[in-house]
Amino acid sequence: MSKRPHSWCVVLDLWRAQREGPAGLARRQENRLAALVAHARKLSRFYQHLYRDLPAERATLRDLPAVTKRELMASFDDWVTDSRVTLAGVEAFVANPDLIATPYCGEYFVCTSAGTTGHPGLFVYDRRAVDAYRAISIGRITPAWAGARGLLRMTRRGFRWAAVVGTGGHYAGAGWMELQRRRNPWLSHAYRVFAVRQPLAELVTALNAFAPAILTAYPSALELLAEEQLAGRLHLHPVFVEIAGESTTLDASARAAAAFGCPIRNVYAASEFLVMAFSCPHDWLHVNSDWAVLEAVDEDLRPTPPGEPSHTVLLTNLANFVQPIIRYDLGDSVLVRPDPCPCGSPLPAIRVVGRRDDILRFAAADGKSVKIVPLAIGGVVDETPGVHRSQLIQTGPSAIRVRLERKPGADEEKVWRDVAASLSAYLAQQRVANVEIVRANEPPEQSARFGKFRQVIAVPPAGP
Ligand SMILES: [Zn+2]
Numbered sequence: 044m045s046k047r048p049h050s051w052c053v054v055l056d057l058w059r060a061q062r063e064g065p066a067g068l069a070r071r072q073e074n075r076l077a078a079l080v081a082h083a084r085k086l087s088r089f090y091q092h093l094y095r096d097l098p099a100e101r102a103t104l105r106d107l108p109a110v111t112k113r114e115l116m117a118s119f120d121d122w123v124t125d126s127r128v129t130l131a132g133v134e135a136f137v138a139n140p141d142l143i144a145t146p147y148c149g150e151y152f153v154c155t156s157a158g159t160t161g162h163p164g165l166f167v168y169d170r171r172a173v174d175a176y177r178a179i180s181i182g183r184i185t186p187a188w189a190g191a192r193g194l195l196r197m198t199r200r201g202f203r204w205a206a207v208v209g210t211g212g213h214y215a216g217a218g219w220m221e222l223q224r225r226r227n228p229w230l231s232h233a234y235r236v237f238a239v240r241q242p243l244a245e246l247v248t249a250l251n252a253f254a255p256a257i258l259t260a261y262p263s264a265l266e267l268l269a270e271e272q273l274a275g276r277l278h279l280h281p282v283f284v285e286i287a288g289e290s291t292t293l294d295a296s297a298r299a300a301a302a303f304g305c306p307i308r309n310v311y312a313a314s315e316f317l318v319m320a321f322s323c324p325h326d327w328l329h330v331n332s333d334w335a336v337l338e339a340v341d342e343d344l345r346p347t348p349p350g351e352p353s354h355t356v357l358l359t360n361l362a363n364f365v366q367p368i369i370r371y372d373l374g375d376s377v378l379v380r381p382d383p384c385p386c387g388s389p390l391p392a393i394r395v396v397g398r399r400d401d402i403l404r405f406a407a408a409d410g411k412s413v414k415i416v417p418l419a420i421g422g423v424v425d426e427t428p429g430v431h432r433s434q435l436i437q438t439g440p441s442a443i444r445v446r447l448e449r450k451p452g453a454d455e456e457k458v459w460r461d462v463a464a465s466l467s468a469y470l471a472q473q474r475v476a477n478v479e480i481v482r483a484n485e486p487p488e489q490s491a492r493f494g495k496f497r498q499v500i501a502v503p504p505a506g507p
């Protein structure tokens with residue numbers, strides 16, 4: 044991994060880009076895109092083939108065909124630009140949780156998508172990408188969110204940062220925290236990951252003991268934590284709360300802000316680019332357009348006019364050269380703000396309108412309602428050996444229907460028995476008993492509404 048001065052150069056460039064405004068951002072985007080495309084055409088067999096009929100010079104972004112995760116993963120060894128990186132090698136690497144955040148091939152950071160976006164993905168980041176993510180996080184987003192007084196409060200509290208996220212695998216969120224801890228000894232005390240899957244009472248006790256200056260959580264987990272805070276069992280005083288991984292409603296944000304007495308900030312993050320956009324006080328997400336391109340497009344991949352929800356959004360990651368992501372279909376519906384944001388940021392402003400899994404509610408043995416975080420219960424199924432893809436649908440107050448797609452070669456009956464056993468054990472740990480777990484005949488399906496895969500669905504919609 045690279046040395047610190049490089050990161051500070053990137054930070055300096057971020058400040059300059061924003062000061063120069065739209066023209067400075069566009070110039071950087073154009074230069075970085077040209078370098079990325081040239082690199083992909085030279086060293087990635089996948090892109091060589093995909094771009095074979097395009098002119099050698101000066102292809103603009105819109106001339107380039109879009110790609111999907113399924114396509115890229117199916118051609119993994121041809122997609123990457125370093126021949127030491129292979130699908131078999133990366134799969135073996137991520138199968139070992141002891142290797143989380145350790146360098147793959149001596150230099151790469153590897154993470155997997157948690158399965159909430161359908162087909163699992165394996166992502167490999169080079170030093171340039173890791174530097175860019177860190178610079179954006181510490182040099183652009185944290186100062187914008189905390190302000191000078193907030194940064195001072197964070198310093199006084201030793202920058203203690205709690206991330207309540209999915210654990211146990213090479214997931215982007217937990218892996219990133221671990222990478223920072225490994226690289227900076229002083230951060231090994233400041234950064235801590237809390238398993239979202241542990242029982243709520245244990246999580247509350249652990250968070251109270253740690254007393255973080257910053258809290259990161261998925262919106263669904265934050266909703267539960269906000270209730271704990273309002274009930275007086277959780278006593279946190281964060282400078283700000285960061286939410287990531289799922290979209291949230293303004294209502295839920297407002298409730299959490301009132302509970303924690305601090306701003307709730309949103310980061311639009313994906314395993315494909317860890318910090319695509321970050322929210323401002325006017326609740327718009329500002330795209331880090333000097334390092335990432337997000338194109339809102341319709342079903343035929345034509346640009347969606349600003350102000351209208353898109354069919355999907357294409358991501359181009361300008362930071363990562365080892366596994367080029369160029370016009371990659373993220374599957375989210377976004378809306379681009381047509382006019383300048385009142386916050387004054389020159390970065391393009393968007394909202395994500397279609398990305399949310401439901402919180403499930405079950406009755407506990409004592410009659411109380413227990414809420415289950417979608418990422419946690421989804422992870423229980425996805426981590427069962429032999430599961431390729433899954434979808435959970437709550438069909439009644441105490442019934443779940445499970446749609447499964449097994450990995451090639453896995454024994455269908457055994458996979459199902461293991462999934463049912465893991466789910467029962469997990470629900471029992473949450474003090475929920477007697478849930479009927481039914482196996483669906485149909486495979487996991489896309490949502491008709493957004494064309495977007497949702498892993499955990501509550502039917503009827505989870506109230507209130
Ligand atoms: Zn703004």
